[in-house]
Amino acid sequence: MARQTDDTTVVAGSGGVVLGEARTNHEGRKALLLVRGAEDTTELRDLARTMGITIVETVVQTGREDPRTYLGKGRLEDITDERRSTLPGHPWEGVDLAIIHTNATPRQLVGVNQTLGLEVWDRVRLLLALFTSHASSVEARTQVRIAQLQSDRTILRELAQQQTTGERAGFGGGGVTALQGVLNNLNRELTNLRRRQRKQANAQREHRRQRTRSGAKTVGFVGYTNAGKSSLFRCLSGKSVLVEDQLFSTLETTVGRMEKSPRILLADTIGFIDNIPNATLTAFKATIAEAIDADLTLILLDASDSPAEVVRKLKTTKREILERQAGGDEPLEGKRPAVVLTKIDKISEHQISAIEGLVREEGFSKPVALSSVSGKGITGLQSFIREQLFGAAVTVRIPAPTSQNVEASERVAADVYARGMVEDDVRSDNGEIVMQVWVAKACQAQLKARWGERIDIK
Ligand SMILES: Nc1nc2c(ncn2[C@@H]2O[C@H](COP(=O)(O)OP(=O)(O)OP(=O)(O)O)[C@@H](O)[C@H]2O)c(=O)[nH]1
Ligand SMILES: [Mg+2]
Incomplete structure (x- = not known):
């Protein structure tokens, strides 16, 4: 152009x-x-x-x-x-x-x-x-x-x-x-241009579908411009994206894998700003869709804004997400967005708790507070994301195979990989496998039903 x-x-x-x-x-x-x-x-x-x-x-x-x-x-x-x-x-x-x-x-x-x-x-x-x-x-x-x-x-x-x-x-x-x-x-x-945009949106949707089929889950970052979305994305994915102290550095969606969690994808996207007429906003809907239709939507709030401003931005963002979900073609099946407070290195502990209280008053659970600059709270967020998407971590033990089922252990392990997210995979000389896995309750039940004695989940 x-x-x-x-x-x-x-x-x-x-x-x-x-x-x-x-x-x-x-x-x-x-x-x-x-x-x-x-x-x-x-x-x-x-x-x-x-x-x-x-x-x-x-x-x-x-x-x-x-x-x-x-x-x-x-x-x-x-x-x-x-x-x-x-x-x-x-x-x-x-x-x-x-x-x-x-x-x-x-x-x-x-x-x-x-x-x-x-x-x-x-x-x-x-x-x-x-x-x-x-x-x-x-x-x-x-x-x-x-x-x-x-x-x-x-x-x-x-x-x-x-x-x-x-x-x-x-x-x-x-x-x-x-x-x-x-x-x-x-x-x-x-x-x-609209024809071209429709094609791009279709291609994007197809990508998303393929990712879902491959078992990957997406986390979308939503929030006002300058909230710190790209900084957090960079922190979690190790992928370099543009971070600048200016409004609207990001205009498109970047998807990257969360480090050490290859099956979790992160989507960084354009930020919100107040008072944009609908006609203008519509043009950006396809881009924001990636983050809003994610398996887990995180609302990022700059905790160093004044408390009144934090609440106002939270309310607007929540409304935008709900509107978008109601009008979208893929309803979110009760997926609730979670709140992340960014830039906590700029404020005191006391201020952080005050803002946490305000967020809860808006009907959200306790927000994750973090700083992409100092790194504080980042591992907490990683655990939170894994838990939201895959349930709590469990220890999966696959006993050493007997002479009758030599191949079985590998097949069981492959099934665990297919259903959950394996963090740690230790193979003993005798053939026993012990893994740390983030896997939903329903999938744990499926694994037990399928493999019976050959798997032990705690
Ligand atoms: N002190 C501090 N500054 C931060 C933190 N995270 C982001 N920033 C700064 O905030 C500014 C905006 O960060 P970005 O990550 O670009 O924000 P964004 O939400 O992606 O913004 P847009 O793409 O413009 O919508 C940059 O100057 C960052 O360095 C943090 O945890 N602490
Ligand atoms: Mg950005």
Whole structure:
């Protein structure tokens, strides 16, 4: 999708709400942040910083949002005047972007763009730009592009609407027909991308099915962006994935085996963020599915967030999982997600217990608390995962074979491997086998029924 065609990159009208496959690197850009009322802008600033964009000034206007221009026409005109009169060295010099703090309507995006003559983003367009610059796999690029085209389409429709009602002059001189042409191209690309995404999702589902058939179990990591999912994944799998102190470093799902437990697969995936419109979120559903439809879903919470924030994120994540399970085609048969508290090296024991209490109040069992940096709690989590998936560990003893059944021991051992997860396998000279195995109660019963005297499970 590095391809850049004239028909997808569209600068709408003068100044331009830039649509389509525009630049992917925004490092070094300067922006004005437009805020209505007393809103907390921390998250948006973090997102901008992640992309290397400097917010040179925050323009705040009290009162209610203007449906057409967000800040109000007067205020926008003041900004334009100030921009025109900036002298060299002024902080506004080189500003080529205005960011609306919240999710704006297409009408507001077009309105602000027309008055300021600057490229305009709202929160969603900022997220999409960030996703675009972080997307490295075909899967991630496909979903990001779908989300972006959907968002562009709403703006094109707004422009078409304004033309029809005479609010706006022709589009790039070509009028309604040119605009329709652009919309048609966009729709065609969307159809192709959706087909591709369906294929990818089917292939992914087939992979999952094969893994299940081979007896492997999957653990999915779900949580907000920056919760520490990739760090934990790296800790448990030894596989290197991108870990960064920035939002949305991970955009696709990586599956790896848990170290020393080859039959346990871990799925690291994209994180959540608040207030993403459904249309945008839908594009990422296939990716998150891997983690949510897992045999065991772990909700990761950054324990160094404030307690109120931890609870809020837990509630949202839980709701997302339940919604997804209800709407999914593979119901989870009563599998309950478990909670993991991350980054406990950053807080005190006292704070950890307080957060554990809050998690339990939300109806979860005691969370596993750990740090991927200090390593504390990691073995605890490994045991927890094995126990959840395979039941408690048992000692399986296969007595030395008698002269009548020389091969039998190997057959029994192979069956144990097939049903459970063998951690330790000691073979004595006389042919006796003793293994440590994580195996579900039902499978233990099957083993006993099948092999009788030839197996001993404790
Ligand atoms: N102190 C401390 N920092 C951690 C720990 N785990 C992760 N971090 C840091 O938190 C930041 C985010 O970690 P990631 O593992 O990339 O988080 P993520 O959930 O995969 O984030 P996205 O992929 O962006 O959604 C990084 O700077 C990590 O170094 C931990 O246990 N302790
Ligand atoms: Mg990650």
